[in-house]
Amino acid sequence: MATSASQTLRTPSLGRNPSLSLSSKLSLSSPFSVSLRSRRCSRTARPLVVVVSAGLDAKPTILVSEKLGEAGLNLLKDFANVDCSYNLTPEELCTKISLCDALIVRSGTKVSREVFESSGGRLKVVGRAGVGIDNVDLAAATEHGCLVVNAPTANTVAAAEHGIALLAAMARNVAQADASVKAGKWQRNKYVGVSLVGKTLAVMGFGKVGSEVARRAKGLGMHVIAHDPYAPADRARAIGVELVSFDEAIGTADFISLHMPLTPATSKILNDETFAKMKKGVHIVNVARGGVIDEDALVRALDSGIVAQVFAISYLEALAAHCKAALDVFTEEPPPKDSKLILHERVTATPHLGASTVEAQEGVAIEIAEAVLGALKGELAATAVNAPMVPAEVITELKPFVDLAEKLGRLAVQLVAGGSGVKSVKVTYASARAPDDLDTRLLRAMIIKGLIEPISSVFVNLVNADFTAKQRGLRITEERILLDGSPESPLEFIQIQIANVESRFASAISESGEIKLEGRVKDGIPHLTEVGSFDVDVSLEGSIILCRQVDQPGMIGKVGSVLGEENVNVSFMSVGRIAPRKQAVMAIGVDDQPSKETLKKIGAIPAVEEFVFLKL
Ligand SMILES: NC(=O)c1ccc[n+]([C@@H]2O[C@H](COP(=O)([O-])OP(=O)(O)OC[C@H]3O[C@@H](n4cnc5c(N)ncnc54)[C@H](O)[C@@H]3O)[C@@H](O)[C@H]2O)c1
Numbered sequence: 001m002a003t004s005a006s007q008t009l010r011t012p013s014l015g016r017n018p019s020l021s022l023s024s025k026l027s028l029s030s031p032f033s034v035s036l037r038s039r040r041c042s043r044t045a046r047p048l049v050v051v052v053s054a055g056l057d058a059k060p061t062i063l064v065s066e067k068l069g070e071a072g073l074n075l076l077k078d079f080a081n082v083d084c085s086y087n088l089t090p091e092e093l094c095t096k097i098s099l100c101d102a103l104i105v106r107s108g109t110k111v112s113r114e115v116f117e118s119s120g121g122r123l124k125v126v127g128r129a130g131v132g133i134d135n136v137d138l139a140a141a142t143e144h145g146c147l148v149v150n151a152p153t154a155n156t157v158a159a160a161e162h163g164i165a166l167l168a169a170m171a172r173n174v175a176q177a178d179a180s181v182k183a184g185k186w187q188r189n190k191y192v193g194v195s196l197v198g199k200t201l202a203v204m205g206f207g208k209v210g211s212e213v214a215r216r217a218k219g220l221g222m223h224v225i226a227h228d229p230y231a232p233a234d235r236a237r238a239i240g241v242e243l244v245s246f247d248e249a250i251g252t253a254d255f256i257s258l259h260m261p262l263t264p265a266t267s268k269i270l271n272d273e274t275f276a277k278m279k280k281g282v283h284i285v286n287v288a289r290g291g292v293i294d295e296d297a298l299v300r301a302l303d304s305g306i307v308a309q310v311f312a313i314s315y316l317e318a319l320a321a322h323c324k325a326a327l328d329v330f331t332e333e334p335p336p337k338d339s340k341l342i343l344h345e346r347v348t349a350t351p352h353l354g355a356s357t358v359e360a361q362e363g364v365a366i367e368i369a370e371a372v373l374g375a376l377k378g379e380l381a382a383t384a385v386n387a388p389m390v391p392a393e394v395i396t397e398l399k400p401f402v403d404l405a406e407k408l409g410r411l412a413v414q415l416v417a418g419g420s421g422v423k424s425v426k427v428t429y430a431s432a433r434a435p436d437d438l439d440t441r442l443l444r445a446m447i448i449k450g451l452i453e454p455i456s457s458v459f460v461n462l463v464n465a466d467f468t469a470k471q472r473g474l475r476i477t478e479e480r481i482l483l484d485g486s487p488e489s490p491l492e493f494i495q496i497q498i499a500n501v502e503s504r505f506a507s508a509i510s511e512s513g514e515i516k517l518e519g520r521v522k523d524g525i526p527h528l529t530e531v532g533s534f535d536v537d538v539s540l541e542g543s544i545i546l547c548r549q550v551d552q553p554g555m556i557g558k559v560g561s562v563l564g565e566e567n568v569n570v571s572f573m574s575v576g577r578i579a580p581r582k583q584a585v586m587a588i589g590v591d592d593q594p595s596k597e598t599l600k601k602i603g604a605i606p607a608v609e610e611f612v613f614l615k616l
């Protein structure tokens with residue numbers, strides 16, 4: 001803690017600029033509000049998540065690249081220019097995207113790195129009208145500060161129902177028998193099926209769709225087990241499902257239904273090795289993603305052992321020993337026309353229809369429209385895929401601290417002497433809240449934004465803050481100080497320390513050798529309350545002059561009159577000193593940027609030992 005005492009002086013004669021009300025200030029710099037100002041607003045005015053409109057009459061543009069339900073489209077059209085352009089080639093998408101603020105896709109559009117690069121920074125949100133985001137290059141989105149949101153709930157039931165439809169159709173050869181009848185045949189013996197009742201179904205991936213499939217399969221009298229390394233056992237128990245290991249699931253199941261996302265860990269999770277562990281005659285349903293199965297290995301599994309079985313056992317048993325698959329999804333969509341897998345007689349295939357019910361598509365369209373519009377309005381999306389999901393009440397509570405965090409970051413980096421290179425920043429949060437009751441991700445992102453934006457052309461937001469810091473070799477460590485007392489306010493103060501650097505203002509270096517700033521929120525307004533070892537108190541509303549002098553009468557007046565003569569409006573002044581007549585640091589809040597000449601005059605005042613002008 002600082003050892004100095006401080007005195008704060010509001011300057012009634014010079015006053016605060018009445019045209020800058022608190023609310024207008026907050027709405028400009030708040031990450032959560034719609035900016036109605038120009039897109040080319042100053043750096044401090046850029047919201048953390050996205051910038052919306054280019055003015056009252058300039059709506060954002062949303063490109064919808066695949067068919068979306070009417071209800072969702074209508075919501076979008078109320079707020080934005082909506083360009084529905086389907087079947088774009090990758091090149092056409094890259095060309096169009098530079099004119100769009102948001103893009104809405106289903107699974108048929110590849111949102112590649114090139115798309116983000118081609119957007120020239122304008123694309124702020126990608127909305128995936130559905131669950132799977134494996135067609136969106138998330139790393140590239142994050143690097144470009146583009147938020148990705150999805151619609152994770154509205155098609156769950158549709159996908160589960162399709163899984164059950166495929167399960168039953170495959171067990172009873174519905175598709176093959178239908179084709180045979182239509183071809184004028186009547187093959188009752190060929191299409192003898194297997195029963196579902198009493199059979200074991202392994203649900204692989206016990207999330208939203210998987211658990212709905214499990215519920216329905218139990219209704220059909222199946223014994224359901226599930227494998228999901230991340231699913232809570234009590235949720236499975238509540239449905240009457242036992243969670244088992246991967247090997248037990250695939251080794252004991254008569255039917256296997258896949259419901260995990262496609263990730264590096266699940267890619268080709270069913271392969272030659274795992275097929276070899278399955279029961280003869282296993283039936284596989286895939287309504288998840290084609291890539292979770294090694295499709296060549298599946299063809300081999302479908303073909304394997306069948307002839308020997310036919311001669312060794314009865315005809316009906318041989319039928320039951322046939323491995324079968326019912327697939328809604330494929331590694332390549334649409335699959336090649338000569339695909340051995342599709343053409344296989346024991347494969348039932350549908351063209352990625354899991355989410356395609358009237359009800360699901362209306363629901364998904366509304367869900368994604370609301371998510372994209374919310375994001376465009378600067379709200380934090382509840383279905384964000386590449387940014388922290390922060391509940392609305394937490395955001396409201398943290399708002400002034402978010403502002404404080406960015407401003408402390410901005411001030412701190414400007415105090416670093418050129419060429420020092422900021423590598424290590426320690427942030428300390430002092431709070432009476434229990435650590436798990438204080439979400440600091442927003443604050444950290446804003447500190448990073450404050451630290452990086454003044455010294456680069458990078459646009460930092462909640463999406464890309466951690467990535468940008470890492471990329472620049474900036475290590476942020478966070479520490480909590482647990483205070484006694486009432487946890488009414490989320491935070492008492494935020495402190496930033498930058499180690500191993502020189503400062504343009506030597507007094508900002510603390511006794512332990514780092515640049516140190518501390519800030520608090522007073523009456524909803526961020527204040528700078530400590531610089532180095534000096535206590536100060538200046539509201540962070542305009543810009544700041546920090547000035548070290550030998551404490552003596554008349555200093556405030558001298559500096560104030562230099563600024564007054566140059567028509568620079570002072571909003572706040574505060575002096576922190578070690579002891580009377582010793583060194584003191586004066587913090588002066590100014591509404592306008594002083595000219596070089598004015599700053600020189602301040603530097604020329606006898607007793608002023610050093611000073612620095614810092615922009616907020
Ligand atoms: N065919 C379609 O039209 C259609 C429709 C909806 C969803 N889907 C796909 O279905 C899948 C599931 O969707 P959801 O809404 O249930 O998602 P979800 O996130 O609710 O569930 C996925 C589950 O998979 C689990 N999982 C992750 N890795 C796993 C692993 N290695 N082994 C086993 N489980 C693992 C997760 O823990 C999670 O519980 C997604 O791939 C989605 O894209 C397809």
Ligand SMILES: O=C(O)[C@H](O)COP(=O)(O)O
Pocket residue numbers: 106107108129130131132133155352353354355356
């Ligand atoms: O992941 C999903 O939500 C489904 O695969 C649906 O995809 P679709 O929107 O392309 O039908």
